[in-house]
Amino acid sequence: MLFSLRELVQWLGFATFEIFLHLLALLAFSVLLVLKVDNADFGLTWWKVFVPFFAADGLSTYFTTIVSVRLFQDGEKRLAVLRLFWILTILSLKFVFEMLLCQKLVEQTRELWYGLIMSPVFILLQLLMIRACRVN
């Protein structure tokens, strides 16, 4: 729409399959969220609702590690290290956000305010903006 798939892959640094994986995780998460909110007697905890996101992060890390090892073996050492570093940064920021949000939903503590929970997302946005300038 606004971006072609090629531009998205270039900008985000994820492979098409990884984007597919994260979309699938979002779909599964939304289904579990609806089950949790609409059917309170379903017995789902917030940690279980967030499982698709954690699984997608884990699978994405595994996939990236394999791709980086293959790139390293093919002699593309700089590209392999840069790709691994970038994806791990993005995934760890996403993971921290998910953990904090889940913690907040479970405990409902006042100390964990939403500005703090969202801070990894704000950092992620700045990083994506910087990367867009480089890719452009």
Place this chain on the structure above:
Amino acid sequence: MRMSLAQRVLLTWLFTLLFLIMLVLKLDEKAPWNWFLIFIPVWIFDTILLVMLIVKMAGRCKSGYDPRNGSQNIKKKVWYLVAMLLKLAFCLTLCAKLEQFAVVKLAYVFIPLWALLMGGMIELGYNIFYVRRD
């Protein structure tokens, strides 16, 4: 005239940032605004995208346009239009639910989002498995 990647990224970044800031203010109870107001950046961004899409589709009606090279393109544009409308429907019903204008189950609110995600995944799956085999 096509915007450069940096311009498109800047547009997306700006509206996402504005929306997130307003969302945080609302969730932390610092801003007692209506949910429809919190979603203003989303409405503006969606309107810009819709206008851009409609202008591009209307370009086919110009005299001298050769429809032979655009049959695949128009299908894609129609899908994008449907996707935008689904996203808009999801945001509107979500706001109505959060403002408690209507007592509806969350499942009904999420139906447009599920349709959008499935459409997006079919398109991505086609790009991953079908195009690569060709």
